[in-house]
Amino acid sequence: MNSVRATVSKVLTYSIVDGPGNRLVVFLQGCNFDCAACHNPHTIGECNHCGDCVPACHADALSLVDGKVVFDPSNCDHCDDCLEACPIDANPMVREYGVEEILALAREHRPFLSGITVSGGEPTRQLKFVVALFEAIKADETLAGLDCFIDSNGSLGASGWEVLLPVTDGVMLDIKSFDSALHRDLTGKDNAKSLRAARLLHDAGKLHELRFLLVPGKTDGDAELDALIDFVRTLGGDVRVKLNAFQQHGVRAVAREWAPMPKTGVDRAAERLRAAGIRNVVTPAVYV
Amino acid sequence: MQDPLSKLRSIVNDATLSAAQKARYLALEAENLLPYPPLDAKTQQALEERVICDMYEGHAPYRPRYVLPDYSVVLREGSDYLELPPPVSLDEAINTLMIAYHHVPSITGMPVYIGQLDELLLPFCEGVDDDTLYETIRLFWRYLDRTLPDAFMHANIGPTDNRVARTILRVDAELRQIAPNLTLLYDPETSGDGILAMAARNIAACCKPHIANHAVHADAFDERGYGIVSCYNVLPLAGGAATLTRVNLKEVARRASGEADFFDDVLPRYLELNFRLTQSRIDYLHDESGFFDGFLVQEGWIDRERFTAMFGVFAMAEAVNTLQDKEGREGRYGFDEAANALGHRISAVLSEAVRKRPMDKVWRGRALLHSQAGLSDDKAATPGVRIPYGTEPDPVTHVRALAPHHRYYDAGISEILTVDESITNNPEALVQLCEGAFASGFREFTVNVANNDLVRVTGYMVRLSDIRKFREQQGSRTNTTVLGAEAAELTGILDRKPRVVGNELRPGYGQ
Numbered sequence: 001m002n003s004v005r006a007t008v009s010k011v012l013t014y015s016i017v018d019g020p021g022n023r024l025v026v027f028l029q030g031c032n033f034d035c036a037a038c039h040n041p042h043t044i045g046e047c048n049h050c051g052d053c054v055p056a057c058h059a060d061a062l063s064l065v066d067g068k069v070v071f072d073p074s075n076c077d078h079c080d081d082c083l084e085a086c087p088i089d090a091n092p093m094v095r096e097y098g099v100e101e102i103l104a105l106a107r108e109h110r111p112f113l114s115g116i117t118v119s120g121g122e123p124t125r126q127l128k129f130v131v132a133l134f135e136a137i138k139a140d141e142t143l144a145g146l147d148c149f150i151d152s153n154g155s156l157g158a159s160g161w162e163v164l165l166p167v168t169d170g171v172m173l174d175i176k177s178f179d180s181a182l183h184r185d186l187t188g189k190d191n192a193k194s195l196r197a198a199r200l201l202h203d204a205g206k207l208h209e210l211r212f213l214l215v216p217g218k219t220d221g222d223a224e225l226d227a228l229i230d231f232v233r234t235l236g237g238d239v240r241v242k243l244n245a246f247q248q249h250g251v252r253a254v255a256r257e258w259a260p261m262p263k264t265g266v267d268r269a270a271e272r273l274r275a276a277g278i279r280n281v282v283t284p285a286v287y288v
Numbered sequence: 289m290q291d292p293l294s295k296l297r298s299i300v301n302d303a304t305l306s307a308a309q310k311a312r313y314l315a316l317e318a319e320n321l322l323p324y325p326p327l328d329a330k331t332q333q334a335l336e337e338r339v340i341c342d343m344y345e346g347h348a349p350y351r352p353r354y355v356l357p358d359y360s361v362v363l364r365e366g367s368d369y370l371e372l373p374p375p376v377s378l379d380e381a382i383n384t385l386m387i388a389y390h391h392v393p394s395i396t397g398m399p400v401y402i403g404q405l406d407e408l409l410l411p412f413c414e415g416v417d418d419d420t421l422y423e424t425i426r427l428f429w430r431y432l433d434r435t436l437p438d439a440f441m442h443a444n445i446g447p448t449d450n451r452v453a454r455t456i457l458r459v460d461a462e463l464r465q466i467a468p469n470l471t472l473l474y475d476p477e478t479s480g481d482g483i484l485a486m487a488a489r490n491i492a493a494c495c496k497p498h499i500a501n502h503a504v505h506a507d508a509f510d511e512r513g514y515g516i517v518s519c520y521n522v523l524p525l526a527g528g529a530a531t532l533t534r535v536n537l538k539e540v541a542r543r544a545s546g547e548a549d550f551f552d553d554v555l556p557r558y559l560e561l562n563f564r565l566t567q568s569r570i571d572y573l574h575d576e577s578g579f580f581d582g583f584l585v586q587e588g589w590i591d592r593e594r595f596t597a598m599f600g601v602f603a604m605a606e607a608v609n610t611l612q613d614k615e616g617r618e619g620r621y622g623f624d625e626a627a628n629a630l631g632h633r634i635s636a637v638l639s640e641a642v643r644k645r646p647m648d649k650v651w652r653g654r655a656l657l658h659s660q661a662g663l664s665d666d667k668a669a670t671p672g673v674r675i676p677y678g679t680e681p682d683p684v685t686h687v688r689a690l691a692p693h694h695r696y697y698d699a700g701i702s703e704i705l706t707v708d709e710s711i712t713n714n715p716e717a718l719v720q721l722c723e724g725a726f727a728s729g730f731r732e733f734t735v736n737v738a739n740n741d742l743v744r745v746t747g748y749m750v751r752l753s754d755i756r757k758f759r760e761q762q763g764s765r766t767n768t769t770v771l772g773a774e775a776a777e778l779t780g781i782l783d784r785k786p787r788v789v790g791n792e793l794r795p796g797y798g799q
Contacts, residue, residue: 013685016714016717022717111727112723284710
């Protein structure tokens with residue numbers, strides 16, 4: 001049965017940027033990468049109930065009960081001061097969800113939905129829940145037609161994907177850098193698993209979109225772009241490549257020193273990819 | 289208060305107005321020197337207090353507010369009055385329409401309805417190749433925008449998927465003109481996915497067309513059909529609306545001691561006064577003005593029996609919040625289930641009142657309820673049943689909050705859903721939102737693609753509080769000009785501006 005529960009940072013019933021169409025998005029808490037450029041660093045850590053956030057809350061929405069941080073959403077006024085206070089980039093406002101609760105939300109919003117996306121954090125770290133959720137969606141007649149997508153950093157190993165892919169319709173996969181040293185610098189981890197995952201997903205016909213974050217002076221140089229081009233070429237077929245532009249809002253202190261990626265730079269990178277024969281290149285519609 | 293002559297003089301000498309605009313305002317001032325159609329004292333007082341409102345249409349209605357000619361008549365038979373033979377080619381058909389538009393009055397003097405264009409033009413397109421059709425429509429579209437520059441001039445296409453409709457969508461996205469306004473009538477049974485997907489790409493490019501729920505509208509009218517005109521009015525084809533009056537629900541709620549008093553006494557009282565105001569204006573148009581003796585009626589472009597009375601309401605949001613305050617309840621309209629339910633109940637009561645009240649010289653003997661979208665000088669009164677500007681929730685929550693109202697407003701109701709520019713990479717989402725809205729009972733689907741996205745940029749969620757904090761820090765490191773510019777930018781985004789302007793929004797000089 002679907003007794004498995006997930007730690008959820010947020011659920012959206014309207015999203016137009018997490019896969020094709022309008023999607024229900026479940027942001028699962030916790031990530032095994034530690035990207036300085038992360039726009040939602042409060043989704044990285046997992047609460048250890050240290051209690052540092054409790055005094056930071058001016059709305060009495062947080063308390064310590066039996067050594068655990070307890071969140072009362074009815075008092076919260078969304079000032080986010082608790083996120084600032086958290087020493088480990090966790091989020092005391094997370095909620096536990098069971099599969100059935102997500103299904104109920106999906107049924108309620110069914111006419112507006114093209115599909116469901118699990119994002120994060122890194123959603124595959126809560127693999128059992130994702131599999132249970134996707135299986136339940138596929139088995140539910142009232143939800144027929146909804147597709148199931150994952151937004152991932154690609155760190156999941158082959159055996160994990162083997163379990164997940166039969167119930168998954170598409171994956172949006174981030175490659176942070178093609179240079180392994182730079183990748184470690186940007187994320188704290190090596191890129192080998194992510195590159196392997198991209199190939200595996202592409203071979204399985206489930207790679208919906210390969211995403212690449214352009215950071216000025218780091219990943220927007222010719223060497224990185226040519227490595228991206230080579231990689232996409234060796235995948236073969238018509239891969240959709242989404243170029244994202246680094247922006248400063250939301251990121252932690254170290255990345256605030258980095259320059260935002262300008263539209264001109266993104267357009268130049270896109271041109272380089274297109275000139276190399278990559279036809280399906282998507283660039284951001286909006287720059288803040 | 290200016291005396292009449294000096295007001296006329298100030299219009300004549302106003303360097304900001306074109307000659308045509310001066311002529312229009314002078315005509316309105318002259319009309320308003322005449323006595324108003326007869327009103328009883330209570331109606332008169334309610335009008336003066338603007339609890340009920342005549343949209344400043346003028347003191348002597350001499351043409352209907354909205355005229356929806358059946359242009360197929362002139363395309364089939366030509367016109368004796370205009371000395372036009374029946375057209376035989378596409379060029380002749382469009383030329384005939386271009387002439388016809390200049391003889392169709394409305395409250396602003398501009399035609400508000402230019403026809404079900406694909407249905408009108410398809411019979412003339414046999415043997416016309418695609419390039420010729422495209423070029424012909426392109427020039428036609430340019431002509432419309434340049435000679436009839438009013439954002440309320442409205443073209444309809446659909447519900448079938450056809451080459452004229454597709455060419456119009458192509459041209460409309462390329463030219464990105466304010467005029468004409470455009471509605472695609474959509475019916476999942478007959479339209480097909482292709483034309484809806486094309487319309488979604490157009491919306492991403494230029495916020496047009498509106499998409500109308502054809503099945504619901506068709507049900508509310510008859511075989512002769514309906515048209516969508518101006519800024520979201522749905523009216524009988526070959527007829528129109530004699531007048532549009534409206535009730536300011538906020539002012540009604542303010543005059544009630546609480547919810548019970550509102551429903552039992554104050555609202556019914558003001559509804560009746562608005563019915564009387566409406567009837568008096570209609571009587572003048574039909575009995576005194578001579579409008580229906582003209583060639584439009586004689587040649588069968590319009591039928592005087594097919595003119596309805598639009599019974600408008602607005603400021604539902606403020607009315608609900610006022611009643612919530614009076615009852616000591618905190619929930620706000622658009623966000624709280626109980627507040628939303630109170631709004632839905634008000635709409636149901638309005639609908640029942642309009643259905644019950646006989647009207648003379650009105651299509652089917654009853655007025656049609658309309659969610660009225662505002663005048664430029666409405667202050668602290670939200671159009672129709674909309675959620676106040678700048679506070680709207682996401683489009684899905686927005687639709688779900690307002691959908692239960694839609695079944696009641698046969699003469700039109702519109703909400704503007706704001707979607708960020710990311711939609712240009714994902715127009716499928718617009719298709720899904722439209723289908724969701726229609727499945728929820730929405731009569732029409734309008735999207736404004738914001739030119740800035742504060743909330744979500746990439747695949748990540750971005751918190752508004754992050755942006756606020758970031759900008760504050762940024763501002764403290766730079767000069768006050770930048771800070772001011774950013775604040776202005778933020779305010780500009782959070783308080784959505786009116787999407788279009790047009791003559792109807794400014795009914796009189798200095799108003």
